Each structure stands twice: as C-alpha cells, then as structure tokens.
Amino acid sequence: MRAIASFLLFALMSVSAFAQKDSAVPSDPDQAKLVTSDIDNFWRAMDMATAANLEEVLDREYLKRASPGLEDFIKLRIGNAKNLASVVNAHRKYYQSIRESTLKISSMRPRIKAAFYALKSLYPDAIFPDVYFVIGRLSSGGTTSKRALLIGTEMYGRTPATPTEELNDWLKQVLAPVDNLPYIVAHEIIHVQQKMIFSRTLLGRSIIEGSADFLAELISGKHINEHLHLYGNLRERELWEEFKKEMNDSKTDRWLYNGASAKDRPADLGYYIGCKIAESYYNRAADKRQAVRDIIEVQDFEKFLRDSGYESKFVKTEDRSQKSGVRSQGSEVRSQNVSDFPHLLVPPGFHFFSTLSRMI
Numbered sequence: 229m230r231a232i233a234s235f236l237l238f239a240l241m242s243v244s245a246f247a248q249k250d251s252a253v254p255s256d257p258d259q260a261k262l263v264t265s266d267i268d269n270f271w272r273a274m275d276m277a278t279a280a281n282l283e284e285v286l287d288r289e290y291l292k293r294a295s296p297g298l299e300d301f302i303k304l305r306i307g308n309a310k311n312l313a314s315v316v317n318a319h320r321k322y323y324q325s326i327r328e329s330t331l332k333i334s335s336m337r338p339r340i341k342a343a344f345y346a347l348k349s350l351y352p353d354a355i356f357p358d359v360y361f362v363i364g365r366l367s368s369g370g371t372t373s374k375r376a377l378l379i380g381t382e383m384y385g386r387t388p389a390t391p392t393e394e395l396n397d398w399l400k401q402v403l404a405p406v407d408n409l410p411y412i413v414a415h416e417i418i419h420v421q422q423k424m425i426f427s428r429t430l431l432g433r434s435i436i437e438g439s440a441d442f443l444a445e446l447i448s449g450k451h452i453n454e455h456l457h458l459y460g461n462l463r464e465r466e467l468w469e470e471f472k473k474e475m476n477d478s479k480t481d482r483w484l485y486n487g488a489s490a491k492d493r494p495a496d497l498g499y500y501i502g503c504k505i506a507e508s509y510y511n512r513a514a515d516k517r518q519a520v521r522d523i524i525e526v527q528d529f530e531k532f533l534r535d536s537g538y539e540s541k542f543v544k545t546e547d548r549s550q551k552s553g554v555r556s557q558g559s560e561v562r563s564q565n566v567s568d569f570p571h572l573l574v575p576p577g578f579h580f581f582s583t584l585s586r587m588i
C-alpha cells in the first residue's frame with residue numbers, strides 16, 4: 229500500500245497537458261463532471277455474465293457503453309474485453325469484494341467538489357477537468373487523458389476483509405481503501421494546475437509531489453502520505469542531511485516511486501521532504517493566497533527552497549546564537565497547522581479533517 233505513490237506517478241507525468249489552460253477544460257468547478265456511470269455498468273455486466281461469456285458481456289454491457297472517460301481509459305490502460313475478462317477471471321474473489329467500495333464513490337461527490345471549490349477560492353486560475361471513475365484491470369490507479377482525470381477504482385477496494393490470495397506482491401502493496409479517493413483526486417487536481425512539465429532533479433520532483441500533498445491537504449483536509457510524516461518527523465534532520473547531498477542529482481530512485489525496492493524504510497520519502505519545503509514556504513508567507521500561487525507555479529526549485537527557509541530549521545542552536553548575538557529561544561521553527569487557513573474557504577457542510585492522514 230505504501231507504493232501507491234509510485235503508480236500515481238504515471239498520472240503526474242501526463243497531467244501537464246492540462247496545464248496549458250486548454251479552453252475545453254472548465255475553470256468553474258461547478259462544470260466539472262464527476263462521472264460514476266461506468267461503475268454501474270460494470271456491475272450490471274458482472275451480474276449478467278457467466279464464466280463462459282464474461283468477455284462477451286463485459287464488452288457489450290461495459291466497454292461498448294463507455295463514457296468518454298472510459299473510452300480513453302480503454303485506449304490507455306484496458307485494451308480490450310479479452311484483457312479485462314482475463315484479469316477479472318484471475319481475480320474473481322477480489323473483484324467480488326470491491327463492489328461495495330466502488331458503489332460508495334458516487335456518494336463522495338460533495339467531498340470532491342468541496343476540495344475543488346476550496347482550490348478555486350485559493351487559486352482563481354484553477355481548471356477542473358471532468359473526473360471519470362472507471363473499473364480497469366488492476367494495472368493503474370489513475371491516469372489522465374487530454375480531456376479528463378481517469379481513476380481506476382478497482383485499485384481502491386481494500387478493506388480489512390479483502391481476500392489477498394489472488395493478489396501479487398505489487399497489488400498487496402498498492403491497493404488502498406476507497407475512503408482515500410477524495411484525497412487522491414485532490415492530489416491529482418493539484419498536479420493539473422502545476423505549470424511545470426518536468427524537473428530532472430530530485431529536488432524539483434520532490435517539490436512537485438510534496439506540493440501536491442501539501443495543497444491536497446489544504447483543500448481536502450488530508451493528504452495521502454501520513455505514514456511518511458509519522459516516520460519522517462522523528463528523523464527529519466537526518467533525512468534532510470541525506471536528501472541534501474542528492475537533491476541536485478537526476479537519480480531519484482532512493483526517494484521517489486521506489487515502492488518496489490525500498491527495504492529498510494518507507495518508499496517515497498521525497499514526497500515528505502517536498503511537502504515540508506512547501507509547508508515551510510507557506511508558513512513563512514504573509515500572503516497565503518500568493519503563497520499557494522507560488523507553490524503551484526514554482527519554476528526555480530532551488531530558489532523556492534531558499535525562499536522557503538526550510539533549511540534554517542536545522543541550523544544548530546549555537547550557530548544561531550552566534551549569528552544573532554542573542555540566546556536562541558529554541559532550536560526549531562514552530563510549524564503552523566496547515567489546516568488553519570482554508571477552513572473558512574470550504575463550503576458549508578464539508579467536514580474538514582483536522583490533521584494529516586494518509587495513503588498514497
């Protein structure tokens with residue numbers, strides 16, 4: 229489950245298409261469609277199918293009735309009915325176990341829309357592609373097409389009762405609970421806004437991911453990496469010292485998208501460092517709306533790090549005393565609760581969670 233960040237990379241890497249302010253992508257969150265009709269079609273097909281005709285029924289009742297988003301997802305991730313039927317057949321128990329989770333998604337629309345409204349309030353230039361919730365073949369938790377965010381909801385069916393005997397090691401790691409979906413959509417909608425297409429460095433790529441986590445929490449109440457913060461906050465200085473030595477490298481596989489290889493500590497700690505840098509930038513800024521804009525539109529990652537003041541957190545007490553000529557009042561800058569600011573921006577009825585929690 230810790231490696232979900234790794235597969236969401238694929239969504240991240242392709243969202244830059246939206247950053248071009250495509251006029252077809254709504255700038256009004258009211259206009260963004262959150263489409264779950266494909267989920268209903270999938271289960272109707274499953275109810276009609278027998279083991280002998282699964283491929284044919286999935287094709288006729290699910291794929292051939294595809295929403296525009298599922299049409300894109302078929303091209304990008306599913307392929308054809310044969311591919312889908314073969315994965316469903318090999319994971320019968322798992323697919324049967326996720327029906328309830330996938331059917332909960334339509335009730336999450338208000339939470340997802342609330343995050344969109346919060347983002348719009350913080351960042352008026354925000355754009356909102358339609359979001360399609362589809363069921364795929366256990367290969368992708370999300371991706372984007374030119375017109376939409378596409379969420380593979382079968383990857384979000386984990387519950388305490390999930391049967392695991394059909395699952396390979398990767399699936400055992402990445403499958404996540406459906407309750408995290410609004411936070412995942414929030415993370416992805418931040419990527420949609422980010423104007424930078426790509427950074428070659430560990431620093432840049434970590435800031436891109438960590439900013440998406442930081443702002444996802446700001447607009448939805450949570451981000452998806454609480455486990456990294458639980459781990460990292462106990463070791464922040466040593467992680468920073470280690471990260472700093474590598475942050476200008478293009479090699480990122482000790483810090484990002486390393487769910488398959490991380491052994492002695494959590495994967496994807498670059499998300500954590502990037503989030504802390506974005507948080508520091510935000511906390512330091514007098515104008516919080518401008519800070520959100522700066523975080524979304526960052527281009528010069530080294531300057532952003534300097535401006536964030538993040539590193540000053542690790543200046544030893546005696547160094548500070550020497551520099552300032554006064555006794556230090558404490559060794560670390562107190563961190564503001566990142567949830568302080570946006571509460572008032574969230575529409576009535578939206579339950580705003582108090583602190584970080586997580587999954588991807």
Ligand SMILES: [Zn+2]
Pocket residue numbers: 236237240415419437440
């Ligand atoms: Zn991401």
